[in-house]
Amino acid sequence: MIEKNLDISTPDGAMNSFVVHPEERQPHPVVLFYMDAPGKREELHDMARRLASVGYYVVLPNLYYRRTRDYWLKERTEAAMAVMFEHMNALTIAMTVRDTRAMLDFVDTQPEADATRIGAVGYCMSGPFVMAAAANFPDRIRSIASIHGANLVTAREDSPHLLAPRIQCESYFACAETDRWAPRSDIEALEAALVRAGTPHRIEWYPGAEHGFVFPLRGAIYHRPSAERHWERLFELFGRTLRA
Secondary structure, three states: OEEEEEEEEEOOEEEEEEEEEOOOOOOEEEEEEEOOOOOOOHHHHHHHHHHHOOOOEEEEEOOOOOOOOOOOOOOOOHHHHHHHHHHHHOOOHHHHHHHHHHHHHHHHOOOOEEEEEEEEEEEHHHHHHHHHHHHHOOOOEEEEEEEOOOOOOOOOOOOHHHHHHHOOOEEEEEEEEEOOOOOHHHHHHHHHHHHHHOOOEEEEEEEEEEOOOOOOOOHHHOOHHHHHHHHHHHHHHHHHHHOO
16 A cells, blocks of 8 residues: 655645555545544544555545644543534635645546546535535536535535535435434435435435444444444445446
8 A cells, every 4th residue: 555645735725635545556546535523633544544445546635724734633521622623613615625626636646546536435524525525526526425424404505405406426425323413304304405406315324323433433432333334335335436
C-alpha cells in the first residue's frame, strides 16, 4: 500500500489530507472519504486503508483545515465535546462543495487515480456533504454512501433532503436504530424526498445500533455486526458502480 500525507489546494487554503492506494494495478477508482465530527485521525486512516486494500484510491481530507490542521477529539469530556461542536458548526455545506471541487481537481492530476470513476462516503456530520457532492457534481460522482448521517433533514433552506432532485447517482443510507441526530421521522422525510425525485437509493436500518456504530474506538457504541455489514455494503456499492 502507498500512503501519502499532502496538502490539497482549495480557494480557502491548504487542506491537509491522507491519501492511500494499492501499489499495483493502477490506476484505481477513487473514493472520497469525508470525516466525522471528531476529526481526521488514525482511526479514520485505518478505515481508509481498508477501503484502499480492495482496490481504491482513497482521499481523506481534514475538513477543519480552515481552523486547524491537527484537531481530533481525544476524550469525550463536556469541555472537549464543546470544542468539537465549535469546529463542526463552523463548517457549512457550501464550504464542503468547494473542498469537493478541490479534491476532484486533485485526483484529475494523479496518475494512480482513475478520476472517471469516483464514489464518496461520509460518516455522521458528513452524510449531508456526500449528498451535496453528488448534487453539485452529478457528472463526476457515480455513487455515495451516508453512514449514520446526521442532520439529513433540517428546517434550513439548504437542508440536504432538498438536494434529492439534483442527485442522479445511486445513494445508500445506513441508519442506526437509535440516533438522535437522525431520528426515524427525519429518515422517513428523506425517503419521501428521494422517492419524489426518482433518485436511485437504498435506506437500510441497522437494528441494535447507535449513532457512531462503525467506529472501533467508540467503546460500547461500537457494534461490530453492524460495522461489518456497513463494509459489506460499501464494497458491494463501489464494486458495482465504480468498476463497471
